[in-house]
Amino acid sequence: MDKIVNDRYVIALIALFCLQGVLQASGPVRSEHVEAELVSEQAEIRAGEEFWVGLRLVHDPHWHTYWLNPGDSGLETMLTWDLPEGFSAGEIHWPYPERIEMGPLVTYAYERDVVLMVPIQAPAQLDGEEITLHVRADWLECKEICLPGSAELSLTLPVTDQAPQPHPSFAEHFQQARQEWPLRDTGWRFEGERIDDEFTIRAIPPESGAPAVDSAQFFAAEAEMIQYYPAQHWQPENGSYVFTLVRDITFRHEPNRLTGVLVSEDGWLEDQPGRALFVDVAIETGTAPIAAPLAGGPDEISGLAAALFFAFLGGIILNLMPCVFPVISIKIMGFVRQAEEERGHILKHGLLFGLGVLVSFWILAGALIALRAGGEQLGWGFHLQSPVFLMGMSVLFFLLALNLFGVFEVGTSWMGIGQKATGSSTWTGSFFSGALATVIATPCTAPFMGAALGYALTLSAIESLLIFSALGAGMAAPYVLLSAYPQWLRKIPKPGPWMETLKQSMGWLLAATVVWLAWVLNIMGGGEAVILLLGVLFIVGFGSWILGRWGALSRGFPVRLTAKIIAALLIFGGAVVGIGAASQLEPAAGQGAASTSGMPWEDFTPERLEELRAEGQPVFVNFTAAWCLSCLANERVAFSSSRVQAAFREKGITPLKADWTNRDDVIGGVLAEYGRSSVPFYVLYGADHEGAPITLPEILTPGIVLEALEEI
């Protein structure tokens, strides 16, 4: 190879001597691996005109010199002009670069022969018969190794007063070089957005049409903006194209625009050749959507209408959830009582209850949307991740249970029981029982709801609210219907002593709910929190007993007043102390949705998942929480089945548990990637790491799990 190179060098030198008779002043100059020459598009120059000259670089095979932005290493080629008086040189017009990979490093450079064109302005007056231009060119030439190259080059051109003739040998190189300039003013438009370290750029073709661009590569014109190595994932999307870039994390610039060149073999315009397209795109930053965009999200929901339908259905089913049932049954008793009353009154109660449900859904959803927009990774049922809420709820349920047991009576019952349903205070009672039912209902993710809520939180705020409204409407629907057609309740026996029995038995359901809340609190705050809760309940219970014993109407006024004051101090004081102490509780580390299923669950981390998948191992991920009753039911029913456990072992599936009992931004973020915002959620990955994961329904049976395992 050296031999050929040397021969070429000798021939070039001979040519130089013969034609010009001037050494190194003009003609090509060779460094080790690159031949450089200052060339002109025209054979002559005329006063007052702009003309183009260029540095022509001819590279040995696989040797390259660098573009405007050299990339991970290298140096851009530089020109330093020494021009006769009155002449001025412009900037280099760079042909599009090539991407050259060296291990994990990428440079932007030329292996092909190029002409780096520069416009030169001649002065209005030209003396003499010829003009000589001088330039010093510095470049870095690299293959695996790098060598600096430089040359003092010159070019002599005759002066003419006619129209200048094109240069016989070089004019066509200039034509070629112009075609390698990035196309400008083409009608292509760009939109850009940056979220954290990723840019997403959309390229929109002109309305006049453009060829299909199957692949393209972006080259950043400025250094320090993007990482050069990562794949850009060019793909068509709705008539335009989308690609991604990764921010240079070393510098952490916050660019509000990116400039560069897109290169594609397919070309960019129907009527004009050219592989390169100039890009100047404004970057919008920080407008993170309410949730991460759906990544292979729930296919079962195709549109807003379907989501609304499922939300409504889910709302109806919510009424049957164990955590809602007590409140609901009490409400039914209210209806039974009301069944004797005026139709208008009954309907009004039903509507107010429905309104209570709806308004509280709006408040919860509004808070959730606002917090998520603020960047919090929260999901439905998030308030059960707060010890304060758990403490408050326990106290409230305990009081309600005592009230139902008849320990004390409240003059203005919130439930409108034992009251004439005509007083205005019971109107608000109906409203608030609706609100209470909603708050209690939220942790019970009914079937269909998980997908609907996940979908809802990826939509605009208005659309999200619509979905939550449908959910609330679904939940309230049975009562509104019953209140509109009270004759449906005729079959229920007339009010009588049986109602007192029912009332008291419902008290036990509420008491059971307190036990459940205490258990969740135990997982979140440990035994200390439960002891605190028991102490608070003791005080509250003591206050209730005083209220019932001495606050009843049968007592004289002074006794009643004293009893009420003491009771109020005990009940409210106890509750406030309890809630205050709960707010100090640190979530207990290392505890979570206790595994009772006998499955060898490992703790979930995204890294662990990535690692197992990279090793080609099948993985099952269980997104769960202690406060999620459906999750626990699934543990008991599906995962404790010996057949299921045997199938896991047989197939070598690693079970991972993502415990969302306490707020966890990582798990919240992962859920969002699947388009979910609630648990339970189950994903099964096959051994083939390219394959899409299988998602399982929210209510599991051993059969459903085994069937899913068969598919991988």
Place this chain on the structure above:
Amino acid sequence: MRKLLKQVTVVALMAGMSYAIPAQAQVQVGEEAPDFTLTDVLGNEHSLSDFHGQFVVLEWVNHGCPFVRKFYNAGEMQRLQEKYTEQGVVWLAICSSRSGEQGYYSPEDAARISEEKGAKHTAYLYDEPGDVGRLYGARVTPHMYVINPDGILIYQGAIDSIRSANPADIERAENYVVSALTQAMAGEEVATPVTTPYGCTVKY
């Protein structure tokens, strides 16, 4: 080391899956410089954590690279190595060239070249097959890093401000390593903590 191997394995697997390899620096100025253990020309092991409490300079080196030669042939690199090691700074020259590529020498040759050039670094370390270079995101030779006595990275990037292979430029340029060390030793913030490095591609 096992953790590192694991990382590298994961990275390699990801490459097979046509994911992106982070060619970028994994290290960030202001954060703890990750620990590593490498062997010098005499076979002695050196860990970054051995030097806790001292300033440490990392110099990615390849004696075949013209940008490295620019500083060694002018005597500038040796002068800086001598000046700072005398002040208690640890100066580690690291070669990440793959065996058989430019800049990779046998321990005997490397020791001889260092001696011929009069290098005054604390140690010349082998980083074959480039794990530490990738960990630090070293892209070129010379790519420079400065770590403070608390183990925090305080500078990464070019050796100086004039991107050329011409020794005549050394005098006119601001040497960023000198600036970073001077400012940090005086208890000041490093004014220019990150720059774009220039030089030859590291021969991974």
